[in-house]
Amino acid sequence: MWHPDVREILLIGFYNQSQQMSRFVDDMQRKYGIPIRYLQEYAPLGTAGGIYHFRDQILRGNPRAFFVFNSDVCCDFPVWEMAQFHSNVTGGNGYVILGTEANEQQALSYGCIVEEPSTHKVLHYVEKPETFVSNIINAGGYIFSPDIFQHLTRAFTANYENELIHDAARDSIDLHSSVLTPLAGNGDGGKLYVYKMNSGFWTQVKNAGHAIYANRLYLSLFKERHPEYLATNTPGGHEIYGAVRIHPSAQIDSSAVLGPNVYVGAGVVIGAGARVREAIVLDRAVIQEHSCVLHSIVGWDCVLGAWSRIEGYPSDLNPNDPVAKITSESLFNLDGRLNPSITILGQGVSVHSELIVLNTVVLPHKELTSSYKNQIIL
Amino acid sequence: MYLFPRQLGITITLSHEQEPLGTAGPLGLAREILEKDAEPFFVLNSDVICSYPFKKMLELHHSHGKEGTIVVTKVEEPSKYGVVVYNPTSGQIDRFVEKPKIFVSNKINAGIYIFSPTVLKRIQVKFMSLEKEVFPFMAQDGQLFAFDLEGFWMDIGQPKDFLRGMALYLSHVRQTSPERLAEGDSFVGNVLVDPSAKIGQGCRIGPSVVIGPNVIIEDGVCLSSSTVLRGARICSHAWVQSSIIGWQSVVGKWVRMESVSVLGEDVIIQDELYVNGARILPHKNITVSSPDPQIIM
Numbered sequence: 001m002w003h004p005d006v007r008e009i010l011l012i013g014f015y016n017q018s019q020q021m022s023r024f025v026d027d028m029q030r031k032y033g034i035p036i037r038y039l040q041e042y043a044p045l046g047t048a049g050g051i052y053h054f055r056d057q058i059l060r061g062n063p064r065a066f067f068v069f070n071s072d073v074c075c076d077f078p079v080w081e082m083a084q085f086h087s088n089v090t091g092g093n094g095y096v097i098l099g100t101e102a103n104e105q106q107a108l109s110y111g112c113i114v115e116e117p118s119t120h121k122v123l124h125y126v127e128k129p130e131t132f133v134s135n136i137i138n139a140g141g142y143i144f145s146p147d148i149f150q151h152l153t154r155a156f157t158a159n160y161e162n163e164l165i166h167d168a169a170r171d172s173i174d175l176h177s178s179v180l181t182p183l184a185g186n187g188d189g190g191k192l193y194v195y196k197m198n199s200g201f202w203t204q205v206k207n208a209g210h211a212i213y214a215n216r217l218y219l220s221l222f223k224e225r226h227p228e229y230l231a232t233n234t235p236g237g238h239e240i241y242g243a244v245r246i247h248p249s250a251q252i253d254s255s256a257v258l259g260p261n262v263y264v265g266a267g268v269v270i271g272a273g274a275r276v277r278e279a280i281v282l283d284r285a286v287i288q289e290h291s292c293v294l295h296s297i298v299g300w301d302c303v304l305g306a307w308s309r310i311e312g313y314p315s316d317l318n319p320n321d322p323v324a325k326i327t328s329e330s331l332f333n334l335d336g337r338l339n340p341s342i343t344i345l346g347q348g349v350s351v352h353s354e355l356i357v358l359n360t361v362v363l364p365h366k367e368l369t370s371s372y373k374n375q376i377i378l
Numbered sequence: 379m380y381l382f383p384r385q386l387g388i389t390i391t392l393s394h395e396q397e398p399l400g401t402a403g404p405l406g407l408a409r410e411i412l413e414k415d416a417e418p419f420f421v422l423n424s425d426v427i428c429s430y431p432f433k434k435m436l437e438l439h440h441s442h443g444k445e446g447t448i449v450v451t452k453v454e455e456p457s458k459y460g461v462v463v464y465n466p467t468s469g470q471i472d473r474f475v476e477k478p479k480i481f482v483s484n485k486i487n488a489g490i491y492i493f494s495p496t497v498l499k500r501i502q503v504k505f506m507s508l509e510k511e512v513f514p515f516m517a518q519d520g521q522l523f524a525f526d527l528e529g530f531w532m533d534i535g536q537p538k539d540f541l542r543g544m545a546l547y548l549s550h551v552r553q554t555s556p557e558r559l560a561e562g563d564s565f566v567g568n569v570l571v572d573p574s575a576k577i578g579q580g581c582r583i584g585p586s587v588v589i590g591p592n593v594i595i596e597d598g599v600c601l602s603s604s605t606v607l608r609g610a611r612i613c614s615h616a617w618v619q620s621s622i623i624g625w626q627s628v629v630g631k632w633v634r635m636e637s638v639s640v641l642g643e644d645v646i647i648q649d650e651l652y653v654n655g656a657r658i659l660p661h662k663n664i665t666v667s668s669p670d671p672q673i674i675m
Contacts, residue, residue, distance in 0.1 A: 272580070272598070273580070273597070273598040273614060273615040274615075275632045275650060289580075290598045290600065290615040290617070292615070292634070292650060294650065306600075307600045307615075307617045309617070309634045309652065311652060354617060354619075356634060356652065358652070358669060373669070
């Protein structure tokens with residue numbers, strides 16, 4: 001799974017250190033046997049400011065190079081292949097940006113990379129262009145050698161010298177404009193290369209709805225690589241369709257029907273005759289008998305009453321376009337109505353029996369005593 | 379058709395209009411049968427429901443001895459209908475007012491009449507309206523009387539009203555012959571189940587449900603305020619409220635149906651769909667949800 005030379009994983013973010021985060025980090029450390037730490041930024045530092053700020057931590061132990069991945073990217077990370085590419089093609093001290101293919105229309109929403117086909121150097125980089133530049137987009141993954149910090153230092157200093165930038169924003173560095181754009185072409189002797197992902201899915205998770213899509217993709221990966229992680233039909237047990245992952249501590253009634261594309265978390269209880277499809281059910285949720293959960297995310301500790309129906313709309317891609325990407329639609333359409341999307345129940349939401357919650361976002365700890373459609377429940 | 383006459387000990391004759399004859403013309407068409415003897419006959423509009431107090435109606439008709447008796451009933455919104463103005467002591471009808479703008483009376487024509495065959499002199503076999511072309515003249519001639527209906531009455535022409543009428547009828551059954559209603563853990567409120575129907579485990583049926591012959595209700599179904607017609611099947615874990623399920627239709631597993639959805643004959647709703655206020659014509663196979671009220675043709 002991991003390249004044997006990866007020594008440490010650093011998580012850098014602006015989220016407050018929390019019990020959940022600490023627990024997550026501990027669990028992952030134990031599971032994968034590799035040191036992992038969460039480093040909290042003191043202010044939002046942009047796409048590169050955190051890397052600059054924590055440079056001492058990153059460079060401790062003199063790594064030859066380091067990976068950087070945006071945490072909202074879901075894909076079959078070609079970690080091994082990127083590392084080899086970095087050694088063989090860039091001579092071990094260049095910079096690699098991970099690229100993936102998008103259709104011409106959708107590429108405009110991402111960072112676009114123009115590749116020199118024989119050397120794989122990046123000839124040009126532009127973030128969210130208005131006109132078509134390239135259909136290779138920035139997939140949010142990089143390998144940098146320690147030299148990168150020269151460029152980051154330069155960007156940081158430039159920020160401070162620029163009187164026009166506000167105090168608060170001075171420490172924030174944008175990777176695209178400070179590093180990628182200037183390095184493209186022959187900047188610094190042409191050290192920026194692009195490694196194109198061969199195949200496999202790639203998606204960003206910008207909202208909870210995308211999580212359902214990513215869930216589907218990861219489950220299909222499991223099916224390929226680790227089918228033993230997935231639930232199977234057992235005689236006399238609950239019925240399973242397609243890829244379904246069930247935490248061992250979940251209790252599922254034998255007459256329930258799950259899948260395809262369902263994740264069931266720890267301590268979840270699913271009652272008789274319940275149906276769950278295209279959904280993520282987080283820890284300790286209770287789904288009572290005869291309920292139906294479709295295209296939804298059920299938060300931790302939710303309780304869904306008997307015969308309740310929790311339903312969202314899938315954000316499905318054009319099946320004829322192999323490189324189509326999930327887009328970030330705005331929350332509301334032109335009529336001011338909520339765009340159809342995944343239904344989300346926040347933590348601790350309870351839904352009384354026999355109600356329907358359709359295309360609705362429910363904030364945590366609400367108790368729903370009547371049906372809701374196309375709304376945000378605050 | 380041949381079963382009923384034998385069961386009920388009566389003769390049934392069908393009189394079929396080849397062209398629309400309104401509310402009066404068809405009586406002229408059936409003149410030969412109606413004039414067979416001098417006995418009065420009932421005229422019942424088939425889109426109403428009430429307790430049908432035939433004996434009391436006939437007694438009143440004989441007591442005044444005139445040409446016609448109209449059953450009247452009290453309603454909350456008389457302006458939706460035709461209002462009947464009559465003398466409360468004698469019962470003689472003075473006049474009718476169609477959809478009055480200001481309050482005249484809260485008694486309306488309940489669509490149930492008794493006529494003596496002499497009334498047929500006022501009717502020709504062409505498109506004629508009882509309410510507009512016959513009753514006003516009968517009232518002028520002092521030949522029309524009102525029978526004040528007690529108990530429930532409902533115009534069941536619209537699906538929503540049909541379901542209300544069904545609920546009223548079931549309450550009436552609860553009062554008059556409660557042994558006809560279903561009892562047991564699965565049943566709530568007033569529920570009428572044909573003996574040939576099958577109901578599964580863990581269901582909750584009612585209140586206000588009528589289940590027809592050879593219907594199959596599978597396990598874990600929640601059904602309320604609905605009518606399920608002959609031969610239909612409601613599959614496991616479905617939740618159905620305020621709906622009319624047509625003959626031979628199939629409602630799939632985990633389907634949620636509500637808001638006066640109406641399924642015509644032989645409609646199939648696939649599993650896990652949401653049907654909200656849909657009116658679905660016969661023989662359709664529904665494969666996607668219908669979350670907003672619509673007619674599916």
